[in-house]
Amino acid sequence: MTVFPQETELKLWLHPEDADAFLKHPRLGRARAASQALHTLYFDTPDFRLAGKGIALRVRRTGNRWVQTLKTEGEQSGGLSRRLELETPVGGPEPDFSLFPRKIVDRLIPPKRRASLTPVYETRFGRTAWNLRAPDGSRVEVALDMGEIIAGGRKEPLCEVELELKSGSPDALFELAEILAKKILLIPYEPSKAARGARLAADLKSQPVKALSPQLEKKMPVCAGFTAIFRTDLSQLQANLPGLLLEKDPEYCHQARVAIRRLRSAVRLFRKICPVPESQLAEIAALGDALGKVRDADVFVLETLPRLQASLSPEQFGLLSRRAKAHRRVQRKAILAAVHSPATGACLIALQRWLIRMESGSTEVRLNRYAAGKLEVLFDRVAISAGNFAHYSADERHALRVQVKRLRYACEHLSTLISLKKPFLSGLAELQNRLGIMNDEVVALHHIALMNADGRLKEAQAEIEKWVNEKNSAKLSLLGECLQLFSRNRPIW
Secondary structure, three states, X not given: OOOOOEEEXXXXXXXXXXXXXXXXXXXXXXXXXXXXXXXXXXXXXXXXXXXXXXXXXXXXXXXXXXXXXEEEOOEEEOOEEEEEXXXXXXXXXXXXXXXXXXXXXXXXXXXXXXXOOEEEEEXXXXXXXXXXXXXXXXXXXXXXXXXXXXXXXXXXXXEEEEEEEEEOOXXXXXXXXXXXXXXXXXXXXXXXXXXXXXHHHOOOOOOOOOOOXXXXXXXXXXXXXXXXXXXXXXXXXXXXXXXXXXXXXXHHHHHHHHXXXXXXXXXXXXXXXXXXXXXXXXHHHHHHHXXXXXXXXXXXXXXXXXXXXXXXXXXXXXXXXXXXXXXXXXXHHHHHHHHOOHHHHHHHHHHHHHHHHHHOOOOOOEHHHHHHHHHHHHHHHHHHHHXXXXXXXXXXXHHHHHHHHXXXXXXXXXXXXXXOOHHHXXXXXXXXXXXXXXXXXXXXXXXXXXXXXXXXXXXXXXXXXXXXXXXXXXHHHHHHHHHHHHHOOOOXX
């Protein structure tokens, strides 16, 4: 059987502000750097048929030389990718399919499709590369790429680090990445240049990444299921952090926080069988707490504050609005500093390395049996509260909200194993939404108390406390009914 060349690389996102510091990294100073300008044309059909199949066909110019490359998406995990890579010199800026192995190129790009191939996007960047020996003796090429992706009149900046394994163990990529990440923020990053170029060519803007459900099998070992779940949540977190640092859209913060909540919920669900390193968990928890403060400030300014305007005098509303926005800026500045810390990237790289090691472990416990028992316990915790809900304090309602979220995240994580009816899922979503709105109003009172240290918002604080109490009184009976109805819809796990 013919064995085709495989590329194994770890891709890391680098903040453009940190590029100069990366070039001066002491670990790179031990090797000679090679720099070159690269111009690459990516070919596809007008409807992006190749990109849709995870195939990239490119022709790259380096100096006076042209090289064509055919890549497949292959396996991707936390920035680490293993994929087919066929590369040959070519005479010019057009691909020559006769130079590729016929069987494989015909399978990936059938002859009938080739006439419609055209350059759909390009990259122009400078590459600085170092050939390093990892601590275990493996050979790794470290490359810093800085430039832009171009599609028509649209452009997108490019700043990333690639660690490509030349010989030795894939673990060496993570070991070297951990060394580099001690001084500079480096975030495992899955989207390839080809994927980003295809998106730009299709005139689709980069968007905050929402949660996905992992593909699980009922008879797979528990730890294999957990690593699949954990990796999915970790990927969501990593995908949103660059946008959080570079964009103003508050949804990046929200989705990063959701990813951490889902991740921590998964850890709690499997902690007795698949324990996660405590140091990294503590780092993730601290980041989640910081994101929570920013999210609370976002919700107050963008959602709660507009609803309060009718209840306050123009003077009180104006003062509250100014202080709330100032508080939001302070919180955002704090989270940007926290995320931009090298410790953030080092934690994510360490977790991705741990996940790959976990894949080789095994346990006799099957995922479907373990999941059914856990879901039953989570459902009972929510259902039991139905009888006592009318007497719950604000703190107890918040605790119930946490339990509802954990049940919902567990159902979403395990959705490919279980079949749940729409009334159950909609009831769960409705419970979380109603409890969430009530919690936002309690958080609003906390925010106003913080902003009223000088007493100038005394009138506003009194009016808002009255407004919140009236709103909660109206909602409590409806929420209790919703909870009673939900508790009677016990699923068969």
